[in-house]
Amino acid sequence: xxxxxxxxxxxxxxxxxxxxxxxxxxxxxxxxxxxxxxxxxxxxxxxxxxxxxxxxxxxxxxxxxxxxxxxxxxxxxxxxxxxxxxxxxxxxxxxxxxxxxxxxxxxxxxxxxxxx
Numbered sequence: 327x328x329x330x331x332x333x334x335x336x337x338x339x340x341x342x343x344x345x346x347x348x349x350x351x352x353x354x355x356x357x358x359x360x361x362x363x364x365x366x367x368x369x370x371x372x373x374x375x376x377x378x379x380x381x382x383x384x385x386x387x388x389x390x391x392x393x394x395x396x397x398x399x400x401x402x403x404x405x406x407x408x409x410x411x412x413x414x415x416x417x418x419x420x421x422x423x424x425x426x427x428x429x430x431x432x433x434x435x436x437x438x439x440x441x442x
Contacts (some may be wrong), residue, residue: 328352330420335370335436338410346405356425357415360396360403364416364438366394372420375405387413395432407438415440 334346341363345361361376375384375394382394393406403420 328354328422330422330431330433331403332418332420332433332436335418335438337439337441339442340410340412340440342410343406343439344389346407346418346420346436346438348403348405349385350401350403350422350431352358354424354427354431357400357422358425360394361421361423362394362403362405363419363421364414365435366416372416374418381441410438410440410442412440414438 327401329351331349332346334344336344359376359378362374363371364372374383374388375382375392377394377396384392391407391409394403396403415426415438417435417437419435420429
């Protein structure tokens with residue numbers, strides 16, 4: 327079975343940095359895209375960044391501060407977060423879209439807290 331495991335969340339001060347990772351186990355053939363989303367309680371889940379064969383794309387709110395990458399096997403993705411702001415705290419979720427598969431896969435989330 328496919329599982330996505332996020333790690334790297336924690337508490338940082340404003341302006342600090344964190345690197346999140348997402349490890350994918352199992353397979354549904356080929357990965358079309360890997361991404362990161364975030365969600366605050368009571369609000370909709372927000373897209374943050376995606377990486378595919380077309381390259382990385384970012385939400386305007388994180389462009390220039392966050393960087394998404396993946397390893398050559400496509401089994402791990404990373405979200406490097408720099409210059410963290412008070413509006414960045416959330417539970418961050420890893421996401422995988424597959425070629426030729428209807429359902430996407432999601433991790434359980436890792437929490438990022440920004441506090442001075």
